[in-house]
Amino acid sequence: MTNTSIVVPYEELHDFTLSVFQNMGCPPQDAVTAAAALLSADLRGIDSHGVARLSGYVRLQEAGRANPKPNVRVIHETPSTAVVDGDSGLGLVVAPYAMQIAIEKAAAVGTGWVSVQNSNHFGIAGYHALKAVQRDMIGIAMTNASALVAPTFSLERLLGTNPICVAVPAGEEPPFVADLATTTAANGKLEILQRKNEAAPLGWIQDKDGHPSTNAHELKSGGALLPLGGDRDHGSHKGYALGAVVDIFSAVLSGANYGPWVPPFPAYVPMPTGMPGKGIGHFFGAMRVDAFRPAADFKTHMDHWIRRFRSAKPVPGADRVLIPGDPEREMEHERRLHGIPLLPAVVEDLKNIAQKLGVESKLFENF
Amino acid sequence: MTNTSIVVPYEELHDFTLSVFQNMGCPPQDAVTAAAALLSADLRGIDSHGVARLSGYVRLQEAGRANPKPNVRVIHETPSTAVVDGDSGLGLVVAPYAMQIAIEKAAAVGTGWVSVQNSNHFGIAGYHALKAVQRDMIGIAMTNASALVAPTFSLERLLGTNPICVAVPAGEEPPFVADLATTTAANGKLEILQRKNEAAPLGWIQDKDGHPSTNAHELKSGGALLPLGGDRDHGSHKGYALGAVVDIFSAVLSGANYGPWVPPFPAYVPMPTGMPGKGIGHFFGAMRVDAFRPAADFKTHMDHWIRRFRSAKPVPGADRVLIPGDPEREMEHERRLHGIPLLPAVVEDLKNIAQKLGVESKLFENF
Numbered sequence: 001m002t003n004t005s006i007v008v009p010y011e012e013l014h015d016f017t018l019s020v021f022q023n024m025g026c027p028p029q030d031a032v033t034a035a036a037a038l039l040s041a042d043l044r045g046i047d048s049h050g051v052a053r054l055s056g057y058v059r060l061q062e063a064g065r066a067n068p069k070p071n072v073r074v075i076h077e078t079p080s081t082a083v084v085d086g087d088s089g090l091g092l093v094v095a096p097y098a099m100q101i102a103i104e105k106a107a108a109v110g111t112g113w114v115s116v117q118n119s120n121h122f123g124i125a126g127y128h129a130l131k132a133v134q135r136d137m138i139g140i141a142m143t144n145a146s147a148l149v150a151p152t153f154s155l156e157r158l159l160g161t162n163p164i165c166v167a168v169p170a171g172e173e174p175p176f177v178a179d180l181a182t183t184t185a186a187n188g189k190l191e192i193l194q195r196k197n198e199a200a201p202l203g204w205i206q207d208k209d210g211h212p213s214t215n216a217h218e219l220k221s222g223g224a225l226l227p228l229g230g231d232r233d234h235g236s237h238k239g240y241a242l243g244a245v246v247d248i249f250s251a252v253l254s255g256a257n258y259g260p261w262v263p264p265f266p267a268y269v270p271m272p273t274g275m276p277g278k279g280i281g282h283f284f285g286a287m288r289v290d291a292f293r294p295a296a297d298f299k300t301h302m303d304h305w306i307r308r309f310r311s312a313k314p315v316p317g318a319d320r321v322l323i324p325g326d327p328e329r330e331m332e333h334e335r336r337l338h339g340i341p342l343l344p345a346v347v348e349d350l351k352n353i354a355q356k357l358g359v360e361s362k363l364f365e366n367f
Numbered sequence: 368m369t370n371t372s373i374v375v376p377y378e379e380l381h382d383f384t385l386s387v388f389q390n391m392g393c394p395p396q397d398a399v400t401a402a403a404a405l406l407s408a409d410l411r412g413i414d415s416h417g418v419a420r421l422s423g424y425v426r427l428q429e430a431g432r433a434n435p436k437p438n439v440r441v442i443h444e445t446p447s448t449a450v451v452d453g454d455s456g457l458g459l460v461v462a463p464y465a466m467q468i469a470i471e472k473a474a475a476v477g478t479g480w481v482s483v484q485n486s487n488h489f490g491i492a493g494y495h496a497l498k499a500v501q502r503d504m505i506g507i508a509m510t511n512a513s514a515l516v517a518p519t520f521s522l523e524r525l526l527g528t529n530p531i532c533v534a535v536p537a538g539e540e541p542p543f544v545a546d547l548a549t550t551t552a553a554n555g556k557l558e559i560l561q562r563k564n565e566a567a568p569l570g571w572i573q574d575k576d577g578h579p580s581t582n583a584h585e586l587k588s589g590g591a592l593l594p595l596g597g598d599r600d601h602g603s604h605k606g607y608a609l610g611a612v613v614d615i616f617s618a619v620l621s622g623a624n625y626g627p628w629v630p631p632f633p634a635y636v637p638m639p640t641g642m643p644g645k646g647i648g649h650f651f652g653a654m655r656v657d658a659f660r661p662a663a664d665f666k667t668h669m670d671h672w673i674r675r676f677r678s679a680k681p682v683p684g685a686d687r688v689l690i691p692g693d694p695e696r697e698m699e700h701e702r703r704l705h706g707i708p709l710l711p712a713v714v715e716d717l718k719n720i721a722q723k724l725g726v727e728s729k730l731f732e733n734f
Contacts, residue, residue: 076659152688153681153685154680155682229551237689244691247672252668253660258672287480301625305614315522321519
């Protein structure tokens with residue numbers, strides 16, 4: 001099998017994905033919501049979190065770990081906060097619901113903050129945070145995930161890659177979008193090295209005995225990802241602290257599972273024992289910029305900020321200084337125009353889903 | 368001159384510091400507020416941000432850059448947000464005022480978020496965030512600072528070390544306190560290496576040409592600190608993004624200066640030209656835990672979280688896995704009992720201040 005990607009138009013991939021969610025039993029509007037959230041990862045170039053995971057969502061539903069018809073609801077609230085129970089639904093559906101509540105609360109009292117229990121994986125944080133930007137709000141999204149990361153000095157994996165996204169509207173400039181796993185490298189980057197059989201830089205992973213390793217396959221034999229910073233001398237205690245904050249905001253505030261008890265994404269991995277909460281947890285925030293200063297002033301200064309940083313003199317060998325969000329936005333522009341590349345293994349995966357769920361699609365006509 | 372520290376009781380150092388702020392012209396209550404905030408750094412072992420900086424605050428006031436009698440006030444607000452104008456006051460006074468407003472708003476509507484313009488350096492973020500913990504709230508504090516940090520791929524310094532603190536109450540366990548500069552290493556750690564004439568690890572700094580360097584004195588010849596991550600392969604774009612978020616929340620939201628225009632702490636360094644705002648900026652948040660779930664439930668689970676992480680099996684050569692905040696809390700316990708060590712250079716500095724401001728103190732009796 002070759003590793004050459006097949007490029008498909010976004011619309012065809014979208015129609016296929018929509019049909020899959022419908023055939024999984026999602027109500028029509030939920031299927032639309034889930035397809036848009038999932039495919040935003042493929043559009044933005046975060047291939048590990050997009051359609052490559054579709055079969056994983058199908059298997060979660062087959063295993064009874066994801067509820068296609070959840071009763072997603074607010075179970076506690078104040079004027080600026082809420083806790084949402086996702087009823088074991090797909091995070092791709094639960095997260096947009098929760099983010100919308102954060103936005104509505106921000107519209108009413110300046111800011112809105114929503115912690116979510118009993119959910120599943122929500123795709124990429126950036127998609128959810130950007131919903132707020134459309135309303136002239138700063139958007140914040142984070143989620144915990146099953147434990148792959150060893151805190152500083154720990155032999156055990158206790159945290160997920162726990163991403164944080166902060167999206168900020170600008171005026172004439174595109175929004176600032178910081179979307180980052182709190183590890184040195186996201187798991188998706190390690191998967192790329194695994195496929196290519198290449199070594200990882202030191203500082204990304206440790207082996208099962210807690211020693212630094214460059215073997216990209218180390219996680220399969222008891223190793224762990226390392227927090228942003230990599231080792232203590234380079235600030236890994238900071239990456240650990242940030243990943244811990246995501247875990248606490250997403251799960252200790254909401255009543256979801258935390259630390260080593262977060263349910264795994266692969267449906268064949270047994271659930272942890274002694275789980276202290278429900279499902280996985282997310283946390284969302286929305287802050288109206290005009291709750292602080294007039295939106296036009298904010299945007300003028302945000303443009304000024306962005307232009308100053310973008311025009312910084314680069315170090316030798318670098319083209320330019322990037323603004324967080326630049327690479328993903330440029331990728332989305334490119335892929336909307338020219339299509340989304342799918343690896344052969346992903347195409348096979350999608351064909352299997354199509355057969356299993358009885359989905360017919362133009363997508364496969366050229367394969 | 369020897370490098371052996373002189374150890375002084377906290378109370379004597381406090382009385383001296385209080386007198387200094389009073390003699391600088393601070394109103395009595397502001398002097399009390401400022402002394403407690405400043406010395407919390409010495410208690411918690413962050414010596415670079417404590418009394419070692421007192422002469423710097425005095426010089427800011429002498430240079431007319433810090434106003435000892437500021438009219439600190441709210442200039443805009445919604446139920447969950449406010450913007451505070453610090454009127455060029457000491458950040459040590461302005462920040463507690465702003466944090467108190469965040470706490471009051473959280474008491475009223477669940478959360479409170481305050482962005483501050485026209486302030487000066489506020490000491491350590493942890494002190495301010497912990498004020499919320501006393502009220503069963505999660506506390507958040509951040510500040511921008513003058514530009515010492517080069518974003519990923521930038522030759523120019525455009526960001527400060529821009530710390531973030533998140534403090535979370537627990538039940539029987541002490542609070543979780545993540546307090547981190549968004550750089551590989553805080554400037555204070557570099558200063559320690561400078562004093563000892565030791566090399567810095569690769570990943571902390573770059574030289575004036577943008578090349579990685581181990582020379583701890585590099586910042587004095589045009590070099591820069593590096594964002595958490597150190598280089599692109601190790602996620603420095605994430606540290607850059609986090610430092611940028613702190614800058615935007617603290618200054619673009621409030622109307623303070625941002626990026627390369629943040630006023631320097633040393634009063635002899637000229638002010639930047641073309642400043643787009645007022646003073647330096649901070650950002651504070653408070654979230655009532657019972658705005659999400661009953662406080663007792665939250666605390667039980669937070670204790671469970673802390674105990675699980677603290678009992679993790681350590682890697683070979685490490686004693687134990689720490690909870691963010693452990694080292695600083697243990698240091699405070701030790702220093703309240705046995706006193707605070709001052710380097711000879713700091714003692715000289717304090718003597719000079721005492722002479723200049725006419726402060727008499729028991730502190731110097733044993734020197």
